[in-house]
Amino acid sequence: MSDAIRPQPGIMDIALYVSGESHVAGKTEILKLSSNENPHGPSDRAKAAFAGAAGNLHRYPNTDHGPLRRAIAGVHGLDPDRIICGVGSDEVLQFITQCYAGPGDEVITTRHGFSMYPILAHAAGALPVEVPETDRRVDVDAILAAVSDHTRLVFIANPANPTGTMLTEGELRRLIEGLPPYVLFVHDGAYTEFAEGFDGGAALVDAYPNVIMTRTFSKIYGLGGLRIGWGYAQREVIDVLNRVRQPFNLSQAQMEAAEAAVRDIDYTRWCQDENARWRDWLRNALVQMGVGCDESFANFLLARFDTADEAAACDAALKADGIIVRRTAGYHLPECLRITVGDEAACRRVVDVIGRFKGVR
Ligand SMILES: *Cc1c(COP(=O)(O)O)cnc(C)c1O
Numbered sequence: 001m002s003d004a005i006r007p008q009p010g011i012m013d014i015a016l017y018v019s020g021e022s023h024v025a026g027k028t029e030i031l032k033l034s035s036n037e038n039p040h041g042p043s044d045r046a047k048a049a050f051a052g053a054a055g056n057l058h059r060y061p062n063t064d065h066g067p068l069r070r071a072i073a074g075v076h077g078l079d080p081d082r083i084i085c086g087v088g089s090d091e092v093l094q095f096i097t098q099c100y101a102g103p104g105d106e107v108i109t110t111r112h113g114f115s116m117y118p119i120l121a122h123a124a125g126a127l128p129v130e131v132p133e134t135d136r137r138v139d140v141d142a143i144l145a146a147v148s149d150h151t152r153l154v155f156i157a158n159p160a161n162p163t164g165t166m167l168t169e170g171e172l173r174r175l176i177e178g179l180p181p182y183v184l185f186v187h188d189g190a191y192t193e194f195a196e197g198f199d200g201g202a203a204l205v206d207a208y209p210n211v212i213m214t215r216t217f218s219k220i221y222g223l224g225g226l227r228i229g230w231g232y233a234q235r236e237v238i239d240v241l242n243r244v245r246q247p248f249n250l251s252q253a254q255m256e257a258a259e260a261a262v263r264d265i266d267y268t269r270w271c272q273d274e275n276a277r278w279r280d281w282l283r284n285a286l287v288q289m290g291v292g293c294d295e296s297f298a299n300f301l302l303a304r305f306d307t308a309d310e311a312a313a314c315d316a317a318l319k320a321d322g323i324i325v326r327r328t329a330g331y332h333l334p335e336c337l338r339i340t341v342g343d344e345a346a347c348r349r350v351v352d353v354i355g356r357f358k359g360v361r
Helices: 044-056 066-076 086-101 116-123 138-144 168-178 204-206 235-244 253-265 265-288 307-319 344-358
Strands: 085-086 107-110 127-131 151-157 184-186 210-216 229-232 300-304 336-340
Touching: 044 253, 066 085, 066 253, 085 086, 085 235, 086 116, 086 151, 086 184, 086 210, 086 229, 107 116, 107 168, 116 127, 127 138, 127 235, 138 151, 138 168, 151 307, 168 184, 168 204, 204 210, 265 300, 265 344, 307 336, 307 344
Parallel strands: 107 127, 107 151, 151 184, 184 210
Antiparallel strands: 085 229, 210 229, 300 336
16 A cells, blocks of 8 residues: 555544444344443334435435424523534534544543544544543543643533443533633533433533533434434534534434424433333342442443453353343443343343342342
């Protein structure tokens, strides 16, 4: 290969994203609990809207996402002019990084933070700076201590993935107020809906000029396969992001399915209740079997074993039963497994297998 053709700085530093596995060799009856998907799937109204869009596939989609932005704004009590929609929240996170970080800049991420953040930082030519967490929780002081003249962005997911832990509103305010005005704080709210009564950081966006919240249709709305997410920030920030957004980034089918999903408030509420109920049940069962487990504010639990070897052996036992969970060694948590909260039958199956593995069933 010719040396003359060289990728931009940072590109070759990217370690490819590893997604949740979905197959086990020799197994057909798979229970996939590795990607935090909604076990009940999307709202029937979302499916109908998606099917209904099939008649217009020859038409270009609307470029400003107006109807979807207004639906999101109406349901969440936000200003539709301060919302941007993307191909998953991943695309919104990409717009943010592309617009606000480049060569010579630093992007702060945390020890167990979502693996897309360093990928996006490198893709923009910026340097990801990883700071420690304390007992699997984001540490506000560690972030503030890492801020330099070169820092441009701070990324956290709250509730966090893969730990499931969450910062309080007081901690978030202390973090934001401690950041210099030239640093944009990115509050990734992919799991907002699973944290009872949480607004995902919308009030913080309204209160401070340097905060952006991202949200997704991939988790509670059960539309991970369709790729839709959104962000909410001050108007000036949204105007910047829209400059790098492709005009036709979302198809009409994506927008119409998402609009129907966000308007189906009863279904969303039911999914929240089911998740909370089985998350509590599963956590209690794990703890009773001697598996460590922090309180989770999301739709998964981080099961903590005594050693990395024990976690690997439990993963193998689950796989032998056709259950796929997520290994978290890549998140500096080799002794843990992240388990998506499934439906009742799924949770019972997981407890059965782990119980036999631990010799308590
Ligand atoms: C799942 C997830 C997302 C959502 O990504 P999409 O691109 O919207 O599917 C974002 N952030 C975190 C931390 C996640 O776990």
